[in-house]
Amino acid sequence: SAVISQKPSRDICQRGTSLTIQCQVDSQVTMMFWYRQQPGQSLTLIATANQGSEATYESGFVIDKFPISRPNLTFSTLTVSNMSPEDSSIYLCSVDLQGLTQYFGPGTRLLVL
Amino acid sequence: ELKVEQNPLFLSMQEGKNYTIYCNYSTTSDRLYWYRQDPGKSLESLFVLLSNGAVKQEGRLMASLDTKARLSTLHITAAVHDLSATYFCAVDIWNTGTASKLTFGTGTRLQVTL
Numbered sequence: 012s013a014v015i016s017q018k019p020s021r022d023i024c025q026r027g028t029s030l031t032i033q034c035q036v037d038s039q040v041t042m043m044f045w046y047r048q049q050p051g052q053s054l055t056l057i058a059t060a061n062q063g064s065e066a067t068y069e070s071g072f073v074i075d076k077f078p079i080s081r082p083n084l085t086f087s088t089l090t091v092s093n094m095s096p097e098d099s100s101i102y103l104c105s106v107d108l109q110g111l112t113q114y115f116g117p118g119t120r121l122l123v124l
Numbered sequence: 125e126l127k128v129e130q131n132p133l134f135l136s137m138q139e140g141k142n143y144t145i146y147c148n149y150s151t152t153s154d155r156l157y158w159y160r161q162d163p164g165k166s167l168e169s170l171f172v173l174l175s176n177g178a179v180k181q182e183g184r185l186m187a188s189l190d191t192k193a194r195l196s197t198l199h200i201t202a203a204v205h206d207l208s209a210t211y212f213c214a215v216d217i218w219n220t221g222t223a224s225k226l227t228f229g230t231g232t233r234l235q236v237t238l
Contacts, residue, residue, distance in 0.1 A: 044225065044226075052231075053212060053228045053229065053230050053231050054212070054228045055228070056225050056226065059225060069225075103167070111172060112157060112169050112172045113157070113169075114169065115159075115166045115167040117166045118165075118166045
């Protein structure tokens, strides 16, 4: 398994501001994923981040709104830009270990006022 | 577009009873996952099902996969209160050389009552 940490664990932000979420893994992984879980909803994949290449975004998500960095094999950041109350969600990163399963971080709970 | 549906969405059951959660998906997939999420927590991996007819069991939970019917089930035997959580299935379309990504079902909120 993998040990995944995220920072911050939660935050309350004002609309129009941006927040960068960090995801750290205790082992080197090729693929890292960012998901959003809106209140009471299921999880939706935002993008896939591979080290050394541009992130791949899913339909409905764009780089200007959710820029992602992947500077090395153990770390990634997701920025939620120009936030609105609709961005209030839990943001989770996950990693795919050996192509067997995906492990999820503890999540970042974001509330936008 | 891959669609993953779970039913029921909410399940209230008494301790000691048995029940099954169903996960239907709309396209061919190589693998299916079951996760558990407790309130305010992240996701815990329960099972990974990799082939048609796969069956896995852990404690009071048993998961199976029928790729021909595009159906997975999560069976709960003699439920206990500690099983109260939301359960998600997720389908993975794995293509060699491309990113593996999960499409999640709607989730089933399970409440086990005394």
